[in-house]
Amino acid sequence: MDAVRALIRRKITGLKLLGVPVLGLCADLLIGAGCVSEVHSSAVSLGEAGLAPRFTDAAERADITVVDYTCPAVHTALQATEKGVPYMPLRGVLGSDLVGAHADWQVAQNPFAGGADPILLVAAIAPDVALFHARWADEAGNVWVGRRRELATIAHAARHTYVTVEEFRAGDMLEDELLAPGVIGSTYVSGTARAERGAWPLGVAGVYGIDDTHLAMYAKAARTREGFEQYLREFVWQERKSSLPA
Amino acid sequence: MARAQELLACLIARLIADARHVAVGAASPIPATACELLRAQGRPLRITRLHKRHGNPFSEGSRELFDLAGQGRIDYFFLGGAQLDGDANINLVRAAGRRFPGSFGSAFMYFTCRTILLREEHSPRVLVPRVEFVSAPGWSPPDVVRRGGPVALVTGKALFRWQPEKRRFRLESVHPGHTAAEVREATGFEYDAGTVGETAPPTAPELELLRGPVAVAIGSDYPEFARRVWS
Structure with a gap:
């Protein structure tokens, strides 16, 4: 979230x-702030806080191009790039x-079936940039994402991967058998930066939870353009003192 | 006297009583209640609850649910939709100029799991002659590999059974307080209706479980729902 707020401040x-x-709050903020031309996703919503209001408005006005997916097709497209193949099949x-x-x-x-057996082929997707927030980075340039292995897939598939983290650790997490399964190795990581509580108002598993009150407030405010602009003035245009500069 | 959500949960529990592993998505308190009722009745049921804040059942991230379903390990899933039609097609994308969040995993889960369609609102706005966008088709031609698909449609007024050989719904029962004529007027698609019964209400033992251990189990993930139904 901190990285997204910084991108908005840079007027990308x-x-x-x-x-x-x-996609969720990050996308809704970027869309509302005029940073986005195209959205590729199987859904855009604020989860329990309801519809993503700026996305919904922009989509209904055709201010942005929306390309609809179903969840496993996104994973499959990235896994194809991860494997270095041009496409992968998917049932359904x-x-x-x-x-x-x-x-x-x-x-x-x-081609291996006896008779007719149509199947979907999903072309590989190679994103320019993977951007996410994680718990730890270490001196060796690794990051730890725990069981969020889809982040590892994005990092393997993307040309550049930037990660904001709660905390830096000394040493090399790959030396620890208990930490290693949750690591994305430094090979895949282009850059890291510290952003303590950088996911707020979203959470980091095991560290802090989702700020539901704030999300509900955003969902309500962002229903109108004026309410959204006021939200940006209060929570985005001003850098929070607890963050390091972007 | 059972509340509407209790009736729907009991009905769903009976529909999926043979399940060994069920996946329940986000924003699905009634299916979650049905699953907890089966557990409380002593059935050995594995429940994979998605988007739980605690007790995340996966180690491989957000792709794992789909891999699990693709391996044939999920017996039942639940889907709703902004629009549903008589071919059991589901629309989660757009209708009448309005944009909805999106199809999520429906285009895959509908193929890989037996699916209970659940929509509390039973109106011509939701149950349409033909969906405006097919997020997930109700049926597939014979050459398409498809293990799963619609089993039943449960609404706030009625229970429809999907007839795969006819590719058409059959009205099986109408819930207490509603009539078959009312259902006909509120449904925008054609369906078969032979002898239409009344949906059996929850039994006393079912209600005791729902208002006891089930309410407690559901309260932690769906506090708003639990408050509305049981306090």
Whole structure:
């Protein structure tokens, strides 16, 4: 979240966002602030706080291009890049209107089946940038994401990976057998920065929870353009004193 | 006297009584209640609750639910939709100029799991002749590998059974306080209706479990729902 607020302050534009597999508050803020031209996702919502209001408004006005996915298709497309192959198959999905909207999905016959067996082929996606917040980075340049292994897949598939972290640790987490399964190795990490409580108002498992009150307040405020602009003035345009500069 | 949500939970529990492993998505308190009722009745049921703040059942991240379903390990899933039609197609994307969050995993889960469709609102706005966008199709041609699909549609007024050989719903029962004529008027698609019964209300033992251990189990993940139904 801190990184996203910093991007807004830099007035970035023309972003193409890929939700892995869904998008939420980060996307809604970027869309409302005019930073986004295209959204690729299986869903955009604020979860228990309801619809993502700036996304909904921009989509209904066609201010942004929206390309709809179903969750496993996003994972599959990234896993194809992760494996260094041009596409991977996925069951299901055939007959959905999602297929017709994707030039990068094709229907082919399973070459190993006896008879007709159509299956969806999903083209590999290689994002320019993976951006996420994690608990730890270490001196060796590794980051720890625990069981959020989809973040490892994004990092493997993306050209550059930037991670904000709660805390820096000495040493090399890959030397610790208990920590290693949750690590993304330094090979994949382009840069890290400290951002204590950097996920707020979202949470970091085991450290702090989601600020539901704040999310509900945002969901209500952002229903209108004026309310959203007021939210940006209060929570985005001013850097929080507890963050290091972006 | 059972509350509406209790009736729906009991009904769903009976529909999925043979399950060994059920996945329950976010914002699904009634299916979660049905699963907890089966557990409270002593059935050995594994419940994979998605988006739980505690007790995350996965070690491989957000792709694992889909891999699990793709391996055939999930017996039942639940889906709703902004729109549903008589072919059991589901629309989670757009209707009448309005944009909804999106299809989530529906286009995959509908193929890999037996699915209970649940929509409390039973109206021509929701149950339409044809969905505006097919997030997930109700049925597939015979050459498409598809282990799962619709089993039943549960609404606040009625229970429909999906008839796979006819590719059409059949109205099986109408909930207490509602009529078959009312259902016909509130449903925008065609369906079969032979002898239509009344949905059996929860039994006294079911209500005792719902208002006891089930309410406690549900209260931690769905505090608002538990408050509305049981306090």
